[in-house]
Amino acid sequence: MFFSKKIRFIILPFLGLGLAAFLVAMAPEPAAKTPNIVLFFIDDLGYGDLTVxxxxxxxxxxxxKLAAEGTRFTNFMAAQAVCSASRAALLTGCYPNRVGVFGAFGPKQGLGLHPQEETIAELLKANGYATGIFGKWHLGSDSIFLPKQQGFDEYYGVPxxxxxxxxxxxxxxxxxxxxxxxxxxKQVKEIKDLNDASALTPTITEKAVSFIKRNKKKPFFLYVPHxxxxxxxxxxxxxxxxxERGIFGDVLTELDWSVGQIMKELKDQGLDDNTIVIFTSDNGPWLxxxxxxxxxxxxxxxxxTSYEGGQRVAAMIRWPGVVPAGRVSNKLLSNIDILPTLVKLTGAKLPKEKIDGIEFADLLKGDDSKKPRENFLYYYRKNSLEAVRKDNWKLVFAHPGRTYEGSLPGKDGQPGPAPEDHAIPLALYDLTRDPGERYDVYSQYPEIVAELEKIAEAAREDLGDDLQKRPGKNARALGKVEK
Incomplete structure (x- = not known):
C-alpha cells in the first residue's frame, strides 16, 4: 500500500477536484436554452396610443417598460391596415394577398386562412413548443379554420x-x-352586451397567466391578440x-395592466430572462x-388606409441580455418579418412555401449595421397595390380609398363618416422629412419615381394588382368551406 489511510483521505479529494475541473474544461459549452415567446397583438392600437x-x-x-428594457422600433409596418389581413400576415410571414386573405372576415362567410398555410404556431410546435392563443382569432370562424387546426394546442377567445x-x-x-x-x-358562453364585453381583457389575461404556469417546464409560444x-x-x-381620457383611456389602462400581469408571471416562474416578448398592433386607429x-x-x-397612420404601428421587443435595452431602431420592418426571425432564433424550420418576411435577428441583437428590409408594399381591398416604398421614399398610386379627413368624427361609440371611395392622388413622399405625407415631391424626383415603379411592376407580376386587373403568378388560394 502506497499511502496510509489518513493520507488517502487528504489527497483523494484533491484528485477528485482536479479531475472534475479537467472534465468541465474539456466539456462543450451547453447550448443556449430555447427561448419562450410571448406575442402581444393589440387591436386598432394607434401609433400614438402609449405614453412612450x-x-x-x-x-x-x-x-x-418593455421599451425601456428592450428595443423600440419606430418604422414598423403592419402588413395591411385591417384585421384579418394583418393577422394572416403576422402568423404566416407573407403579404396577406399572397395567401389570399383580405379585409375582415365576418361570421358565417365560409372563408379563412387556408389550412395548408404554415403558421408560427405550427413551426414552433414542430420544434417542441407548447402553443396557446388567448384573444381574437379572426382568420375564419368555421371549425376547419380555428386555431387548433393551425398549430395551437390551446385556444380561448373570440372568433x-x-x-x-x-x-x-x-x-x-x-x-x-x-x-x-x-x-x-366549442362555443361556451355568449357575449350579450357591453357588460359581458368588459370581461374580455381580464379573462384573456387570466387564461394567458394560467398557460404560463402550466407550461413553465417546456418552451412555449403564447399569442395574446387582445x-x-x-x-x-x-x-x-x-x-x-x-x-382622464374616458372609456378609451380606461381600456388602455386595463390593457397595460394585462401586460403587467403576464410579465409578472414570467418573473414569478423564473422565465423572465429567457422569454422573447413582442408587442405590436394589427393596424392604426379607427379615427x-x-x-x-x-x-x-x-x-x-x-x-x-395605406397612409402611414393606417400601417405604421408601435412595436417593441424585449429579451434581457440579448436585445439591447433602452434602444430605438428606425430601420424599416414589418410584422411579416416576425415569423422568419423567430424561426432563426429558435432553430425551427421555415415554411415550405414562399414567404415575404425577412429575418432581422442580428439587427434585433444590436447590430445596427444590418438593414434587413429595403422595400415594402402597401396593399388594400382585395389585392390592390396602393403604394410602394424603398427606404424612406414612398410612391402612392392613384386609387379609391378611405379618408377620415374633412368629416367630423363620431362620439360616445357612434362613428362619424369615413368615405370609402375618396380619390387618393398619385404622389411621392419623402418620409425622412415628411412622415405626415403632406408634401408631394413627385415632379422633383423622376428618377426615384422610376425606381419605385420598377419595384411595383415586379410586385404586380408576383402578387397581382386588382387596380390593373392583373393576376399574380405566385398568389395562393384562400381557404373556403366546401358547400
Whole structure:
C-alpha cells in the first residue's frame, strides 16, 4: 500500500477536484436554452396610443417598460391596415394577398386562412413548443379554420371582431349572429352586451397567466391578440371611469395592466430572462369613432388606409441580455418579418412555401449595421397595390380609398363618416422629412419615381394588382368551406 489511510483521505479529494475541473474544461459549452415567446397583438392600437409614444390622459407604464428594457422600433409596418389581413400576415410571414386573405372576415362567410398555410404556431410546435392563443382569432370562424387546426394546442377567445354582433352600432340590418367565447373548437358562453364585453381583457389575461404556469417546464409560444381597443369599448369595474381620457383611456389602462400581469408571471416562474416578448398592433386607429378611437401619433389617416397612420404601428421587443435595452431602431420592418426571425432564433424550420418576411435577428441583437428590409408594399381591398416604398421614399398610386379627413368624427361609440371611395392622388413622399405625407415631391424626383415603379411592376407580376386587373403568378388560394 502506497499511502496510509489518513493520507488517502487528504489527497483523494484533491484528485477528485482536479479531475472534475479537467472534465468541465474539456466539456462543450451547453447550448443556449430555447427561448419562450410571448406575442402581444393589440387591436386598432394607434401609433400614438402609449405614453412612450405621446399618449395623454392615461398612462401605460408596463408597456413603456418593455421599451425601456428592450428595443423600440419606430418604422414598423403592419402588413395591411385591417384585421384579418394583418393577422394572416403576422402568423404566416407573407403579404396577406399572397395567401389570399383580405379585409375582415365576418361570421358565417365560409372563408379563412387556408389550412395548408404554415403558421408560427405550427413551426414552433414542430420544434417542441407548447402553443396557446388567448384573444381574437379572426382568420375564419368555421371549425376547419380555428386555431387548433393551425398549430395551437390551446385556444380561448373570440372568433372575430366583437362588433360583429347584434348590437353593432351602424349595421343592424346585417343581423349578425350572437357572439360566443370559443374554447378550443366549442362555443361556451355568449357575449350579450357591453357588460359581458368588459370581461374580455381580464379573462384573456387570466387564461394567458394560467398557460404560463402550466407550461413553465417546456418552451412555449403564447399569442395574446387582445380584442381591445377595437370598438365597442368596455373596461372591467376595476378600471372603468378611472382615466382622464374616458372609456378609451380606461381600456388602455386595463390593457397595460394585462401586460403587467403576464410579465409578472414570467418573473414569478423564473422565465423572465429567457422569454422573447413582442408587442405590436394589427393596424392604426379607427379615427371616425372620435373619442372612442386612438391616435395615429401625427401620421396621416388611420385604419383602412395605406397612409402611414393606417400601417405604421408601435412595436417593441424585449429579451434581457440579448436585445439591447433602452434602444430605438428606425430601420424599416414589418410584422411579416416576425415569423422568419423567430424561426432563426429558435432553430425551427421555415415554411415550405414562399414567404415575404425577412429575418432581422442580428439587427434585433444590436447590430445596427444590418438593414434587413429595403422595400415594402402597401396593399388594400382585395389585392390592390396602393403604394410602394424603398427606404424612406414612398410612391402612392392613384386609387379609391378611405379618408377620415374633412368629416367630423363620431362620439360616445357612434362613428362619424369615413368615405370609402375618396380619390387618393398619385404622389411621392419623402418620409425622412415628411412622415405626415403632406408634401408631394413627385415632379422633383423622376428618377426615384422610376425606381419605385420598377419595384411595383415586379410586385404586380408576383402578387397581382386588382387596380390593373392583373393576376399574380405566385398568389395562393384562400381557404373556403366546401358547400
Amino acid at each position: 409614444t405621446g399618449a395623454l390622459g392615461y398612462k401605460t407604464p408596463n408597456i413603456d 372575430y371582431s366583437h362588433d360583429m354582433w347584434p348590437l353593432h352600432p351602424w349595421q343592424k340590418q346585417a343581423q349578425y349572429p350572437p357572439l360566443f367565447w370559443i374554447d378550443g373548437n 380584442p381591445m381597443p377595437h370598438v365597442p369599448l368596455a373596461a372591467s369595474a376595476n378600471f372603468k371611469g378611472k382615466s 371616425n369613432y372620435g373619442d372612442h378611437a386612438g391616435s395615429a401619433g401625427g401620421f396621416r389617416e388611420g385604419k383602412g
